[in-house]
Amino acid sequence: MGKTILIVEDEQNIVDILCFNLVKEGYDTLEAYDGPTGLQLALEHNPDLMLLDLMLPGMDGFEVCRRLREQGSSIPILMLTAREEEDDRVKGLELGADDYIVKPFKMREVIARVKANIRRTSMLSSAPAAEGAPRGDGGRLVIDTAQAAILKDGRPLELTQREYDLIRFLAAQPGKVFSREALMEHVWNYEGYVGDVRAVDVAVRRLREKLEDDPASPKFIVTKRGMGYYYGG
Ligand code: CA
Numbered sequence: 001m002g003k004t005i006l007i008v009e010d011e012q013n014i015v016d017i018l019c020f021n022l023v024k025e026g027y028d029t030l031e032a033y034d035g036p037t038g039l040q041l042a043l044e045h046n047p048d049l050m051l052l053d054l055m056l057p058g059m060d061g062f063e064v065c066r067r068l069r070e071q072g073s074s075i076p077i078l079m080l081t082a083r084e085e086e087d088d089r090v091k092g093l094e095l096g097a098d099d100y101i102v103k104p105f106k107m108r109e110v111i112a113r114v115k116a117n118i119r120r121t122s123m124l125s126s127a128p129a130a131e132g133a134p135r136g137d138g139g140r141l142v143i144d145t146a147q148a149a150i151l152k153d154g155r156p157l158e159l160t161q162r163e164y165d166l167i168r169f170l171a172a173q174p175g176k177v178f179s180r181e182a183l184m185e186h187v188w189n190y191e192g193y194v195g196d197v198r199a200v201d202v203a204v205r206r207l208r209e210k211l212e213d214d215p216a217s218p219k220f221i222v223t224k225r226g227m228g229y230y231y232g233g
Contacts, residue, residue, distance in 0.1 A: 003027050003028070004028040004029070004030060005022050005027050005028070005030070005048065005114060006030045006038065006041055006042055006045065006050045007032070007051045008033075008038030008050065008051065008052045008053055008061070009051070009052075009056075009080065010057055012033075014080075014103075015031050018051060018110070021111060022114070025115075034057040035060060035063060035064045036058045038050075038056070042075065043073065047075060049075060049118055050068075050075055050077045051078050051080055051101075052078065052079050052080065053079075053081075054079060055082065061081075062091060062095055065077055065095045065097050069095065069096035072158070074159075074161045076118070076161065076162075077096065077097045078099050078100065078101055078110075079100040079101070080103055080105070081101070082103040089198070090198060090202055093198070093199055093202040093203070093206075094202055094206065096206075098117060099188065112190075116190055140153055141167075141171070141220065142154075143168055148161075149164075150164060150211075157211060159207070159210060162187070162188075162203055163203065163206065163207045166183070166187050166203060166204070167207065167211070167220075167221070169183070170221060170230060173231070174230070174231045174232070175230055175232065177224045179228040180200040180229075183229065184197055184199070184200060200229075204221055204229060208220075208221055218232075219232055220233045
């Protein structure tokens with residue numbers, strides 16, 4: 001079955017070039033030209049991935065992202081931003097976007113990121129069911145791969161797919177430290193990743209807020225200063 005990409009972007013020429021290239025790669029596309037329509041299509045059609053512009057009529061990309069996550073949608077969101085300010089990019093990630101692409105973008109880069117995020121999704125759904133619980137900490141965290149859920153003290157956590165993937169990846173090798181670049185490569189699926197690894201820190205921070213008893217002194221996802229992160233559960 002074809003994968004569907006929802007494009008939310010108010011500039012017709014950008015929509016056209018994205019559609020043309022995504023269709024050429026074998027994807028189906030849906031288009032919205034303003035924020036409210038984008039949100040509505042995302043909720044109604046549950047596409048496999050969303051390309052979301054930041055500056056949109058009606059409702060900006062931040063708000064679309066926030067509302068979508070609020071409603072429990074975990075579809076991968078790649079934000080398209082013309083802005084150079086790092087604050088804006090981080091804000092998108094804080095609100096639940098999976099990554100951002102800065103305009104003007106190279107089509108090759110967009111396709112690579114779309115593929116990486118879709119591959120991540122399909123790997124997840126075809127993952128074997130028997131992973132078991134990560135050891136330690138009296139088994140407070142249980143990874144239920146069949147349901148793609150993480151339970152803490154018996155209660156399911158409300159996680160995005162990336163957050164789920166991140167815990168699962170780290171917990172598979174407790175105590176082993178992974179650099180941010182390694183996590184970009186293995187959890188974000190960006191092969192040979194070099195460059196901005198801010199997305200990892202933001203994802204970890206968000207995850208800790210949901211996961212840790214005290215996010216200020218994390219016990220599950222632990223920072224190894226200057227090196228990266230490890231699972232300490
Ligand atoms: Ca725009």
